[in-house]
Amino acid sequence: MPQFSFHKKQDTLSLAQALIGCELLCETENGVAAGIIVETEAYLKDDPACHAYNKKTARNAPMFEAAGHIYIYHIYGMYQCFNIVSGKQDEGEAVLIRALEPTQGLELMMQRRATKKQNLATKDLCSGPSKLVQALGINIEVHNNKPINACEISLLARTKATVEIVQTTRIGIVKGKELPYRFYLKGSEYISKK
DNA sequence: CGCACGATGCTCT
DNA sequence: GAGCATCGTGCGC
Numbered sequence: 001m002p003q004f005s006f007h008k009k010q011d012t013l014s015l016a017q018a019l020i021g022c023e024l025l026c027e028t029e030n031g032v033a034a035g036i037i038v039e040t041e042a043y044l045k046d047d048p049a050c051h052a053y054n055k056k057t058a059r060n061a062p063m064f065e066a067a068g069h070i071y072i073y074h075i076y077g078m079y080q081c082f083n084i085v086s087g088k089q090d091e092g093e094a095v096l097i098r099a100l101e102p103t104q105g106l107e108l109m110m111q112r113r114a115t116k117k118q119n120l121a122t123k124d125l126c127s128g129p130s131k132l133v134q135a136l137g138i139n140i141e142v143h144n145n146k147p148i149n150a151c152e153i154s155l156l157a158r159t160k161a162t163v164e165i166v167q168t169t170r171i172g173i174v175k176g177k178e179l180p181y182r183f184y185l186k187g188s189e190y191i192s193k194k
Numbered sequence: 195c196g197c198a199c200g201a202t203g204c205t206c207t
Numbered sequence: 208g209a210g211c212a213t214c215g216t217g218c219g220c
Contacts, residue, residue: 041212043212049212050212051212054206055206057205057206058205059204059205059206073204073205073212074203074204074205074211075204075211075212075213076201076202076203076204076211076213076214077201077202077203077204077211077213078201078202078203078213078214079202079213079214081212081213083212096212098212115214115215115216116215116216117215117216128213128214129212129213130212130213130214131213131214170212171212172211172212172213173211173212174210174211192213
C-alpha cells in the first residue's frame with residue numbers, strides 16, 4: 001500500500017480534498033485501527049477560526065511545522081481533535097479530520113468507544129473529530145507534533161481513481177462560519193451530523 | 195427522529 | 208474568567 005505523499009506546493013484547500021478517500025491508520029500495543037477519511041475541514045492562515053490566526057503559542061506550534069506533521073489539541077476538557085499540518089513551513093495551516101469510514105480494528109474501536117449503550121453501530125464509531133481520535137487510540141501525549149508516516153500513525157494513498165466530493169461551510173464554529181472549507185465524500189453515511 | 199443541555203479542563207486574555 | 212474546530216444523554220414528538 002503506497003503512502004500518501006505531501007507536495008510542498010499543494011495548498012491547504014486542495015489537500016483537504018485530496019485527503020478524502022485516503023486511509024488513516026494508527027498502531028498501538030492493542031493493535032491496528034484504521035478508516036477511510038470521508039470528511040475534512042481546512043483552517044487557513046487568514047481565517048479567524050484557525051488556531052494559528054493570532055500568534056504562535058505552545059498549543060499551536062505544531063501547525064507551523066512542515067506539511068504532514070500531526071497537530072492535536074484538547075477541546076471541551078475531555079476531547080481531542082486530530083489535524084494534518086498543511087501549507088508552507090511557518091504558515092500555520094492545517095486540515096481537521098472530521099470523520100472516517102472504519103476499515104480495520106472494528107472490535108478495538110468498539111471497546112475504545114464503549115459507553116452506557118451497548119453495540120455501537122459501525123457508522124457511529126468515527127463520525128466526529130473526537131470520536132475518531134478515541135476509536136483509533138490517538139493521543140496528544142503520544143502523537144502530537146510527529147511526522148505522519150514516520151510514526152505510529154500512517155496515511156495511505158487513495159485507492160479509488162476518483163471520488164465525488166461535496167463542499168460546504170464548516171461545523172461547530174462561530175468565527176469564519178461563512179467560509180466554505182468543509183469537504184465530504186458524497187453520499188457517505190459515515191460523516192458527522194448535519 | 196430532533197433538540198437542549200451539562201460535562202469538564204485546557205488555553206489564552 | 209471566558210471561550211472552546213465536542214459528545215452523550217434525556218426528553219418530547
